[in-house]
Every structure is written in structure tokens, then in C-alpha cells.
Amino acid sequence: MEPAVRAEDEAMSTEELLQAQTDLYHHSLAYIKSMALGAATELGVADAIHGRGGAITLSHLAAATGVHPTKVQHFGRLMRALTVTGVFTSEEKEGGGGALYKLTRISRLLVGVGKRRLSPMVRMLVSEVSFTTPMSICEWITTDTPARAMFEAHFGSTQNGLWEKEDAYGAPFYSAMSADSRVVMEVLLRECSSVFEAVAGSLVDVGGGSGGVVAAAIATAFPHIKCSVLDLPNVVAAADDTSNVQFVSGDMFDYIPPADAVLLKWILHDWEDQDCVKILRKCREAITTRGAGGKVIIIDFVVGAGSSKETETQVLFDLYMMMENGAERDEHEWSKIFFEAGFSDYKIMPVLGARSLIQVFP
Numbered sequence: 370m371e372p373a374v375r376a377e378d379e380a381m382s383t384e385e386l387l388q389a390q391t392d393l394y395h396h397s398l399a400y401i402k403s404m405a406l407g408a409a410t411e412l413g414v415a416d417a418i419h420g421r422g423g424a425i426t427l428s429h430l431a432a433a434t435g436v437h438p439t440k441v442q443h444f445g446r447l448m449r450a451l452t453v454t455g456v457f458t459s460e461e462k463e464g465g466g467g468a469l470y471k472l473t474r475i476s477r478l479l480v481g482v483g484k485r486r487l488s489p490m491v492r493m494l495v496s497e498v499s500f501t502t503p504m505s506i507c508e509w510i511t512t513d514t515p516a517r518a519m520f521e522a523h524f525g526s527t528q529n530g531l532w533e534k535e536d537a538y539g540a541p542f543y544s545a546m547s548a549d550s551r552v553v554m555e556v557l558l559r560e561c562s563s564v565f566e567a568v569a570g571s572l573v574d575v576g577g578g579s580g581g582v583v584a585a586a587i588a589t590a591f592p593h594i595k596c597s598v599l600d601l602p603n604v605v606a607a608a609d610d611t612s613n614v615q616f617v618s619g620d621m622f623d624y625i626p627p628a629d630a631v632l633l634k635w636i637l638h639d640w641e642d643q644d645c646v647k648i649l650r651k652c653r654e655a656i657t658t659r660g661a662g663g664k665v666i667i668i669d670f671v672v673g674a675g676s677s678k679e680t681e682t683q684v685l686f687d688l689y690m691m692m693e694n695g696a697e698r699d700e701h702e703w704s705k706i707f708f709e710a711g712f713s714d715y716k717i718m719p720v721l722g723a724r725s726l727i728q729v730f731p
């Protein structure tokens with residue numbers, strides 16, 4: 370039997386009904402935005418615009434990015450979608466003759482020179498590895514199959530296993546992490562220098578990755594802080610040789626080298642609550658200066674901190690992390706973990722866009 374028409378359906382004006390339909394289609398097609406952005410990143414569209422002084426016609430852009438001559442019109446449709454959605458902008462050439470494509474604040478972050486280049490991060494987020502399990506949320510949520518098992522069935526490895534062992538996945542992953550860290554550090558050093566000035570003399574970046582970008586930036590900006598990076602042996606073996614950072618290979622679940630401050634950037638969101646408590650207990654044991662600047666510094670999302678767009682980014686990342694048994698947490702969830710790990714206080718600073726800097730005190 371057809372369900373009865375409900376009162377709220379009847380009450381919708383034409384305008385509301387059509388708006389709701391447009392919104393529904395907009396949400397349904399959100400993945401096309403990701404695909405289009407991924408294609409533009411792969412083609413190097415931002416670099417081509419930048420290389421032509423910041424403004425370029427469609428035909429020149431197509432030639433510069435390797436578009437096949439039979440596909441220029443299709444490429445124009447890709448550029449139109451990316452322009453309407455704000456990734457690029459276009460304006461009519463003076464005196465006519467078509468549109469000139471230009472960069473926006475978003476696509477400037479895709480240009481392949483300079484420390485703000487986030488194209489490795491975009492590549493990772495729109496890669497096959499990232500898309501596969503989120504696409505299967507419905508299947509996963511209606512069975513008792515662990516997310517990791519679904520991922521393994523497809524790739525023959527866990528996601529962490531792929532990053533760590535397969536160079537074809539691992540190298541782009543660590544390059545994406547380094548790219549993100551460069552942007553985060555630019556802001557942190559500008560906005561939160563007092564957090565590091567208070568550190569007595571040493572800091573260990575746990576899971577700092579092969580680039581050691583965060584530790585190197587802190588060591589350069591604050592010469593009084595001796596910085597080291599702890600990461601897995603295979604990551605340390607491939608580490609960039611930076612003179613001001615010492616790399617230590619090990620497992621954060623076993624031992625964290627002693628330091629005045631322990632930094633965890635994008636580590637805890639990879640793990641379930643009980644694993645986070647174990648990692649934080651090891652951090653607490655490692656902190657040498659209690660009450661005199663000793664602390665854990667966490668860079669991660671705090672769900673609900675910030676604008677509605679930032680919250681949307683946080684909860685989308687949460688679904689992304691859910692597929693690897695990780696999670697993005699709200700303040701209440703964070704505080705439970707901190708207190709269970711034996712810490713006495715914390716301070717959240719939502720100063721990193723969608724992410725926050727959290728100081729946790731022993």
C-alpha cells in the first residue's frame with residue numbers, strides 16, 4: 370500500500386519543493402566535485418595557469434595540460450564545473466575572444482612550487498584507496514564485517530599496511546602528510562608561538578613521518594628546543610636528512626623518548642579510544658617537566674569547533690576515518706580519553722581552520 374501523504378509534504382511551497390530537490394541532487398553529485406578536482410590536479414591545471422602568468426585561454430590551457438585535441442570541448446566543461454564551484458575563476462578577454470581562466474585562493478594551493486602546495490593531499494584524498502571503503506558504507510553498516518576487512522578484501526592489505534609497505538601508496542601518502550604539515554606549521558608559527566616558547570628544551574614529534582616537517586620547523590623557529598621524530602623503522606629508514614632533527618625508530622605503543630613536550634599531529638584520529646589512551650599514557654611517561662611547560666601538543670579535529678563549513682569538513686573526515694577504525698572526536702570524547710590516560714587538564718585552541726591545537730597537561 371502507498372504510504373499516506375503527510376501533512377508536511379502538503380505544506381511545502383513550490384519554491385521549497387524545488388529547493389529541496391536541487392539540494393538533494395547537489396548532495397548526490399558531491400562526488401563529481403571530488404572527481405573533477407582530482408582530474409584538474411592530475412592534469413596540472415593550476416600549474417599551467419600559474420606558468421602563463423596567472424591567466425590563460427581554454428585552448429592554451431588544453432594544450433599545456435596534454436588534453437587530446439578531440440577532447441578540448443569536454444575539457445571546457447570540466448573547467449566550467451570547476452569555475453562554478455569556485456576552484457578556478459574566468460573572465461572575458463578584453464575585446465572578446467573567449468574566457469581567460471585564473472586561479473582562486475583554493476587553486477593557488479595546487480600550484481607546484483612553494484611551501485603551500487597541497488596537491489599531494491588532494492591526490493591522496495581522491496585516490497582509489499580513499500574512495501573504495503567509504504563507497505561501501507551501506508554494505509559495511511548492515512553486516513558485522515570490520516571496515517578493515519572490507520578494505521583488505523579489496524586491496525589485500527590494511528590501509529596502514531599499504532601506506533607503510535607499498536611504495537606506490539606509501540610515498541604519495543607521506544608526501545601528502547608533509548604537504549599538509551608545511552601549511553599547518555606556517556599558521557602555527559604565526560599564530561601560536563607562545564605554545565612552543567614555553568617548552569623548556571626538548572620536543573618529540575611522535576609519528577612525525579619521513580619528512581620531519583613539523584619538527585624541523587619548530588627547531589628552526591625555536592633554537593632552544595631540541596627536536597626529534599619517532600616513527601616506524603621503515604619510515605625512519607626513508608627519512609629526509611635534516612640537520613636539526615634527530616630521527617628515532619620505534620613503536621609509540623612501547624616507548625616514547627623522554628622530552629619536555631610530546632607532539633601528535635594527525636595521530637590519534639587514526640586509532641580507537643582505547644589505543645589513544647595507551648598512546649597518551651606513553652606520552653605522559655615520556656614528559657620530563659611536569660608543571661614547568663611539560664605537555665602533549667595535539668593537532669587534530671575537534672568536532673563542533675568552528676564554523677558550519679569547518680564542522681562539515683570534520684564530520685566528513687570522521688566518515689573517512691571510520692573506515693580505518695579511526696574517529697574524529699568532539700570535546701567531550703577527547704576529554705574522556707585525556708582523563709583516562711591520567712592527564713589533569715587540557716586547553717583547546719581552534720586556530721587551524723577545521724583543526725584545533727590541543728594542549729594536554731600531566
Ligand SMILES: C[S@@+](CC[C@H](N)C(=O)[O-])C[C@H]1O[C@@H](n2cnc3c(N)ncnc32)[C@H](O)[C@@H]1O
Nearest residue numbers: 546550576577578600601604619620621634635
Ligand atoms: C597520519 S600519519 C601522520 C604523519 C605526521 N604526523 C603528519 O601529520 O604529517 C601517521 C604517522 O604515524 C606513524 N605511525 C603509525 N604507527 C606507529 C607506531 N606504532 N609508532 C610510531 N609511529 C607510528 C606512521 O608511520 C605515520 O608517519
